[in-house]
Amino acid sequence: MRGARLDGNLVDVGVAGGRISRIAPEIEKQGGREIEAEGRLLSPPFVESHVHLDTTLTAGEPRWNESGTLFEGIQIWSERKKSVTHEDVIERATTLLKWQAAQGVLHVRTHVDVTDPDLTGLRALLEVRERVRTWMDVQIVAFPQEGLLSYPRGLELTEEALRLGADVVGGIPHYEHTREMGVESVKQCFRLAEKHDKPIDIHCDETDDPQSRFLEVVAAEAIRTGMGGRVTASHTTAFGSYDNAYAFKLMGFLRKSGINFVANPLINITLQGRYDTYPKRRGITRVKELWQNGLNVSLGHDDVMDPWYPLGTGNMLQPAHMAVHACHMTSREEVTACFDMVAENAAHTLRLKEYGISEDHPASFVLLDAPDKWEAMRRLATTTLVVRNGKIIAEATAPEYYLMGERVNLYRKRDQPSR
Numbered sequence: 184m185r186g187a188r189l190d191g192n193l194v195d196v197g198v199a200g201g202r203i204s205r206i207a208p209e210i211e212k213q214g215g216r217e218i219e220a221e222g223r224l225l226s227p228p229f230v231e232s233h234v235h236l237d238t239t240l241t242a243g244e245p246r247w248n249e250s251g252t253l254f255e256g257i258q259i260w261s262e263r264k265k266s267v268t269h270e271d272v273i274e275r276a277t278t279l280l281k282w283q284a285a286q287g288v289l290h291v292r293t294h295v296d297v298t299d300p301d302l303t304g305l306r307a308l309l310e311v312r313e314r315v316r317t318w319m320d321v322q323i324v325a326f327p328q329e330g331l332l333s334y335p336r337g338l339e340l341t342e343e344a345l346r347l348g349a350d351v352v353g354g355i356p357h358y359e360h361t362r363e364m365g366v367e368s369v370k371q372c373f374r375l376a377e378k379h380d381k382p383i384d385i386h387c388d389e390t391d392d393p394q395s396r397f398l399e400v401v402a403a404e405a406i407r408t409g410m411g412g413r414v415t416a417s418h419t420t421a422f423g424s425y426d427n428a429y430a431f432k433l434m435g436f437l438r439k440s441g442i443n444f445v446a447n448p449l450i451n452i453t454l455q456g457r458y459d460t461y462p463k464r465r466g467i468t469r470v471k472e473l474w475q476n477g478l479n480v481s482l483g484h485d486d487v488m489d490p491w492y493p494l495g496t497g498n499m500l501q502p503a504h505m506a507v508h509a510c511h512m513t514s515r516e517e518v519t520a521c522f523d524m525v526a527e528n529a530a531h532t533l534r535l536k537e538y539g540i541s542e543d544h545p546a547s548f549v550l551l552d553a554p555d556k557w558e559a560m561r562r563l564a565t566t567t568l569v570v571r572n573g574k575i576i577a578e579a580t581a582p583e584y585y586l587m588g589e590r591v592n593l594y595r596k597r598d599q600p601s602r
């Protein structure tokens with residue numbers, strides 16, 4: 184590849200045997216195919232650290248979410264779940280994975296609802312994970328949507344999912360019937376994780392209720408077990424509603440725990456704040472403060488066209504763009520940090536190995552129609568090339584705009600990228 188922009192410099196990238204063999208300002212011609220990057224941003228692939236592939240593309244079935252709340256979403260899904268079949272899940276999940284890969288996502292962590300006596304969604308996603316292996320890397324979280332302890336045999340079903348091959352232990356303590364059951368559910372997640380040697384990713388405190396304090400339990404268990412970076416707290420929206428006196432105490436404690444955070448700004452700006460009139464809360468966790476405190480934060484899309492969120496295409500720049508706005512991350516550095524939250528930081532959450540563009544790493548990367556991350560965020564740039572293990576798996580043409588026959592390229596004069 185010739186003339187790609189990496190950390191502000193134009194570089195050539197050599198690929199051999201599916202790996203990056205060399206990165207240098209100029210590499211001598213060696214035969215083989217050459218790709219002209221035309222000064223575009225070379226980035227490691229996008230990483231989707233939180234999505235629900237079992238529920239995706241069901242929006243409107245059997246009805247639309249009128250209240251816009253998490254709870255109506257769970258109710259609608261519970262009804263749709265009754266008609267879920269193996270083929271239905273495979274078809275929808277594979278469709279979204281294709282949308283994602285076409286837009287530069289090469290790693291996906293999906294939650295799958297295991298509060299289903301037949302584990303239909305889980306069995307289907309286990310099959311999907313294998314079928315797509317040549318072009319997509321999928322991690323499956325056994326997620327007890329209707330409660331690990333509150334749903335009949337929830338704990339057994341979650342453990343059965345791990346035995347069948349789920350990669351990660353999930354939970355939902357704020358949805359358990361009582362506070363005590365919520366605390367116990369977190370402990371049970373850790374017990375399962377230790378027993379089966381799996382990481383943990385818990386839907387945690389996804390509510391505006393400032394009394395929802397399961398994050399502290401997750402952190403305490405992470406410290407007790409030494410699981411630290413193998414633990415992820417997803418959503419944690421109540422953290423945005425905690426009193427500062429408590430939030431500051433908690434932050435110090437979280438730093439000690441070293442756990443990862445996933446915020447889902449598109450979905451939580453939508454689902455939360457629904458019981459407020461005005462002032463209306465944003466319902467998103469303290470992304471900026473977690474980031475400032477050196478904790479690993481990634482951003483997920485969470486839903487694409489399902490009972491919780493009607494829109495989306497799986498493009499990771501959309502949640503990143505929403506984080507810029509909803510989390511007040513508008514400084515030069517913060518906008519770039521939001522880009523990293525759907526790439527490097529998400530790779531860290533998923534504990535990916537050999538991620539990133541450097542010699543000897545797998546040749547898995549994307550080109551974006553922008554000179555740098557900041558411009559990619561501003562222009563919601565198109566991913567024009569997706570390479571996985573040295574093979575081109577997706578290509579797209581960046582949009583070109585013409586006004587009265589004259590090219591309009593959406594750059595200020597001083598920011599025009601040089602090619």
Ligand code: 17E
Pocket residue numbers: 235253328355386389450485486491
């Ligand atoms: N289930 C849940 O509990 N929370 C969510 N945000 C989604 C599903 C999408």
Ligand code: FE2
Pocket residue numbers: 233234235294386417485
């Ligand atoms: Fe979720």
